[in-house]
Amino acid sequence: MTEKKIRVLVAKPGLDGHDRGAKVVARALRDAGMEVIYTGLRQTPEMVAEAALQEDVDAVGLSILSGAHMGLVPRVVDLLKANGQGHVRVFVGGIIPDEDVAALLALGVTGVYGPGTLTDVIVEDIRKAVLPA
Amino acid sequence: MSPEEANSLAQGVLAGERLALARALTQVENDTPAGRLILSETFPHTGRAHRIGVTGSPGTGKSSLVNLLARHFRQPPAGQAPRRVAVVAVDPSSPFTGGAILGDRIRMRDLTGDPGVFIRSMATRGSLGGLASATAGVVQLFDAAGFDVVLIETVGAGQAEVDIARLAHTTLVVEAPGLGDDIQAIKAGILEIADVLVINKADHPGVDGTERALRSMLEMAHPVRHEMHHHGQIETLHAYAAAPDPNAPLWIPPVLRTIATEGMGMPELMAAIARHKDYLQQSGDWQRRERFRLQAELDTLLQEALVARWRETVSAGVYQQAVDDLLRRKVSPHQAVSQLIGPA
Ligand SMILES: Nc1nc2c(ncn2[C@@H]2O[C@H](COP(=O)(O)OP(=O)(O)OP(=O)(O)O)[C@@H](O)[C@H]2O)c(=O)[nH]1
Ligand SMILES: [Mg+2]
Numbered sequence: 001m002t003e004k005k006i007r008v009l010v011a012k013p014g015l016d017g018h019d020r021g022a023k024v025v026a027r028a029l030r031d032a033g034m035e036v037i038y039t040g041l042r043q044t045p046e047m048v049a050e051a052a053l054q055e056d057v058d059a060v061g062l063s064i065l066s067g068a069h070m071g072l073v074p075r076v077v078d079l080l081k082a083n084g085q086g087h088v089r090v091f092v093g094g095i096i097p098d099e100d101v102a103a104l105l106a107l108g109v110t111g112v113y114g115p116g117t118l119t120d121v122i123v124e125d126i127r128k129a130v131l132p133a
Numbered sequence: 134m135s136p137e138e139a140n141s142l143a144q145g146v147l148a149g150e151r152l153a154l155a156r157a158l159t160q161v162e163n164d165t166p167a168g169r170l171i172l173s174e175t176f177p178h179t180g181r182a183h184r185i186g187v188t189g190s191p192g193t194g195k196s197s198l199v200n201l202l203a204r205h206f207r208q209p210p211a212g213q214a215p216r217r218v219a220v221v222a223v224d225p226s227s228p229f230t231g232g233a234i235l236g237d238r239i240r241m242r243d244l245t246g247d248p249g250v251f252i253r254s255m256a257t258r259g260s261l262g263g264l265a266s267a268t269a270g271v272v273q274l275f276d277a278a279g280f281d282v283v284l285i286e287t288v289g290a291g292q293a294e295v296d297i298a299r300l301a302h303t304t305l306v307v308e309a310p311g312l313g314d315d316i317q318a319i320k321a322g323i324l325e326i327a328d329v330l331v332i333n334k335a336d337h338p339g340v341d342g343t344e345r346a347l348r349s350m351l352e353m354a355h356p357v358r359h360e361m362h363h364h365g366q367i368e369t370l371h372a373y374a375a376a377p378d379p380n381a382p383l384w385i386p387p388v389l390r391t392i393a394t395e396g397m398g399m400p401e402l403m404a405a406i407a408r409h410k411d412y413l414q415q416s417g418d419w420q421r422r423e424r425f426r427l428q429a430e431l432d433t434l435l436q437e438a439l440v441a442r443w444r445e446t447v448s449a450g451v452y453q454q455a456v457d458d459l460l461r462r463k464v465s466p467h468q469a470v471s472q473l474i475g476p477a
Contacts, residue, residue: 004163005163005231005256005258007159026234027234029232030227030230030232030233030234031227031230031232032230032232033230033231033232034232035226035232035233035235035256036232036233036234036235037235037238037254038234038235038236038238038239039238039239039242040236040238040239040242043242046245046246047242047245047246050245050246051238051245051252053151053152053155054151054155054251054252054253055155055253055254056155056156056158056159083152084152085152
């Protein structure tokens with residue numbers, strides 16, 4: 001049997017066109033031995049949830065710089081649940097005000113990361129959240 | 134995963150449930166006991182899908198073409214029924230970390246939201262030759278789930294990718310103008326596995342030269358088709374089947390130009406794929422390829438099983454002694470085999 005691989009979808013929902021941060025995270029996860037499904041720019045929440053289902057991922061990383069996180073993230077979380085993927089852990093990166101961070105965590109988001117977060121921290125958090133203790 | 138859970142996933146796959154299919158694919162990809170059980174339970178329901186391989190050097194436009202092919206199968210010309218399409222896209226794992234970035238979906242965003250399409254990305258996980266070792270199993274599950282067409286995008290090493298030729302009924306080899314100087318880059322081996330040759334990026338300069346070079350190489354390649362490497366030896370497909378019909382027409386791989394970014398050349402490519410499928414069915418090659426593929430799979434499993442069973446019967450010491458003797462050049466590898474399992 002092959003050792004269990006962590007599979008992560010890295011998506012860039014919303015309309016802003018910068019995916020540098022998303023790519024940096026994708027590479028860090030790859031370098032940590034994970035399989036990263038990278039879907040590119042301008043994904044709708046529906047597209048994110050559908051890809052997460054088809055790829056049977058363990059985690060979804062959303063990079064949102066447009067400020068639209070309070071519209072996009074809850075929708076992704078709801079769609080994952082509706083598709084029977086409530087176990088999939090959601091991580092959010094972007095410029096997110098403190099009060100929104102609290103709201104997102106309350107929604108069930110596992111981690112929220114601002115600019116300058118060390119990728120090692122994200123890698124470790126995903127590992128901890130996904131692998132059985 | 135318990136056998137009961139695996140069984141219920143298998144039933145879900147056969148019923149066309151997408152979540153069950155996604156989870157079953159993971160079990161198959163990880164080669165778990167549950168995955169093997171699911172493959173066995175769904176196997177009787179396979180053999181219908183048209184498996185189309187898409188291979189060629191990196192960046193030639195394979196994913197873009199897969200996206201267009203899927204769209205054309207979903208929205209065929211009036212009078213034809215839309216086909217359900219699965220896509221398996223393989224990208225390389227890093228040999229150093231085991232991780233991978235699977236990016237083929239970027240070019241396939243047009244396909245989202247269509248319940249008649251299912252895309253799955255796979256990493257090679259250490260296997261060479263353009264596919265992962267579990268790709269055949271993944272394709273089999275899509276077949277069992279009722280997808281009419283399975284498009285398989287390989288890593289695209291640009292080398293002779295015998296694995297895809299064996300797995301697919303129809304293999305598209307995608308080239309593009311200006312890849313190195315020039316056509317030296319195109320190995321004769323990859324032409325031999327092509328059922329259809331696609332020159333994508335036909336909007337790029339040099340396309341005439343690329344086409345000329347491909348056509349002349351094609352003329353030199355193989356009058357005898359259907360030869361495949363099997364365990365390092367060349368065996369003809371025909372050897373495993375009823376004598377081929379000498380009157381059956383020979384398939385000459387067409388050379389087609391496309392511009393995937395504009396959809397140019399797609400009706401012609403779709404028509405060539407349909408013609409190749411007809412040819413396979415009328416010539417009996419469909420059955421022959423199927424037989425050859427299953428025999429190769431059986432041989433591989435037999436080898437693994439026989440070696441594993443034999444290893445249980447000999448002590449590690451005897452085996453290590455044989456390796457030591459090899460190292461000291463006391464015996465040759467052939468002699469060592471004779472000593473270990475008796476003369477042939
Ligand atoms: N000009 C032009 N660009 C194209 C054409 N087809 C694809 N491209 C572009 O070529 C780049 C690579 O296309 P992909 O479809 O990702 O190629 P690929 O063979 O799947 O690449 P890998 O999977 O990385 O090997 C993208 O930027 C495409 O937009 C074409 O016909 N003309
Ligand atoms: Mg590709």
